[in-house]
Amino acid sequence: MPWFIKTKSEREARKNLADDIWVKCGSCKAHIFKQDFVNNLSVCPKCNWHGKITAYERIGITFDSGTFKEFNENINPSDPLNFVDGKGPYTEKVEQAKKKTGLNEAVITGTGKINGTQVVIAVMDFRFLGGSLGSGTGEKILLAANYAYEHRLPYIIFSASGGARMHEGILSLMQMAKTCAGIARLNERKLPYISVMTDPTTGGVSASYATVGDINLAEPGALIGFAGRRVIEQTIKQKLPDSFQTAEFLLDHGFVDKVVHRRDLKETLHRILSFYNR
Numbered sequence: 001m002p003w004f005i006k007t008k009s010e011r012e013a014r015k016n017l018a019d020d021i022w023v024k025c026g027s028c029k030a031h032i033f034k035q036d037f038v039n040n041l042s043v044c045p046k047c048n049w050h051g052k053i054t055a056y057e058r059i060g061i062t063f064d065s066g067t068f069k070e071f072n073e074n075i076n077p078s079d080p081l082n083f084v085d086g087k088g089p090y091t092e093k094v095e096q097a098k099k100k101t102g103l104n105e106a107v108i109t110g111t112g113k114i115n116g117t118q119v120v121i122a123v124m125d126f127r128f129l130g131g132s133l134g135s136g137t138g139e140k141i142l143l144a145a146n147y148a149y150e151h152r153l154p155y156i157i158f159s160a161s162g163g164a165r166m167h168e169g170i171l172s173l174m175q176m177a178k179t180c181a182g183i184a185r186l187n188e189r190k191l192p193y194i195s196v197m198t199d200p201t202t203g204g205v206s207a208s209y210a211t212v213g214d215i216n217l218a219e220p221g222a223l224i225g226f227a228g229r230r231v232i233e234q235t236i237k238q239k240l241p242d243s244f245q246t247a248e249f250l251l252d253h254g255f256v257d258k259v260v261h262r263r264d265l266k267e268t269l270h271r272i273l274s275f276y277n278r
Contacts, residue, residue, distance in 0.1 A: 025049050027221070041262045050199060050219045050262055054101075055108045055125035058158055062266050063112035063121070070110035072143050077105060077136045083167045090167040097128045105136040106161070109144040111153070115270040117277065120148040122157045126200075132165035133205050138175025141209065145182035154192045154273055155183070159210040163203015176208035183209055192276045194269065197224050197247065197256070211255065215272055217265070218247035218256045 023037040024030070027049035037044070041061055042051040053061075059068050076094075083090035098104060106128040111120055122144045124131045141157065148155040164172040183193050195213030197206075200223040207226050218224060225245035233240055243249045250256040260268045 023051075026051060043262055048220055048261070050221055052126055052160065052199065054127060055103070055123040055158075058123050059108070059112065059121070061262070062158075062269070063114060064116065068110055068112040068121075070108060071147070072109055072140050073104060075105055075136045075140050075143075077134045077165075078168065078171070080135075080171055081167070081169050083169075085167075093129065093167070101125060101127045103128050105140060106131045106134070106165075107137050107140050109140045111147075114266060114273060117154070117270065117273045119154045119156055119273070120144050120151075121155075124158060124160045124205075126160040126162075129165060130163075131159075131161035131205075132163060133161060133172060133175050133203075133208075134165035134168050135171045135175060137165070138172075138178050141175075141179045142182040145179070145186065148191060149182075149185050149189060152189060152191060154194065154276065155186060156194045156196065156269065157209060157213075158196045158198060159201040159205050160198045161201060161203065161205040161210075163205055173204065176204050179209045180212060183212065192273070194272060196265070196269075197222055199223050202226065202228075215258075216256050217268065218250065218259050219262060219265075220247060220259055222247040224250055224256070 021034055022031045023034045025032060025044040025047060028044065028047040030044065030046045032044060032046070037051070042053050042057070043049065044051070079090050087093070103125060107122050107124045109122045111118060113119070122141050145155055147153070164176070166172060186193050192214050194215045194217065195210050197210055197216065197218040199219065199221065201210050202223060202225055206224055223245055224247060229240055229244060241249070247256060247259045251259050258268070
């Protein structure tokens, strides 16, 4: 067989090898050695584009080694509507997400330390059904808020979500009020709640706990907003600026307190916590 004729399996093997070696930047489209990209915390070294990372990767780079202790990991999504769409039952989607991610829900909760300071944390994982807010997600976030209240600890949430999980109907929307109510209790004991918005933070999550922090932080370039650009433009009949709904746009308009590079996030959180602990 001539060299330029490849079998399907050979073509797939070559593509898989290339995928294992290179990462294509989602912004400048530069090809980066995968290991260099990972070593740089999944941030493009050429244009500073912040790629998505898993919840456990986030925990690993943010908290002191060996200090994270997970709780409520056995909470699962519910299916109150026995929901089925053109792609099959909701329960099948959940099982696929579990198999893909190794998680039971779109958020991981627990305790950990940031430069020695104990905090309660909730870290969303976009791989699990787009980080959507379902009844299980909301329950875990509320229980984590209750733990922070009972143990007088700061609470930090890292958001990465497409919004409310509509497979669960009104129960998914109820989580917006439920989570905010739990977080509001922290004010009674003057406990700080810090929200860290990553790409993307949209829909019902952006309209609830993600934007009500005592301090709201965001990663560079993160998409943050409620409705999509196209919907808004069609509604107001105006062209929106290219930077609309980016972390930097929200910073300029007072909705975000600081945009922080991923490599600086741990130190920034430490400084904020130190201020509250004085």
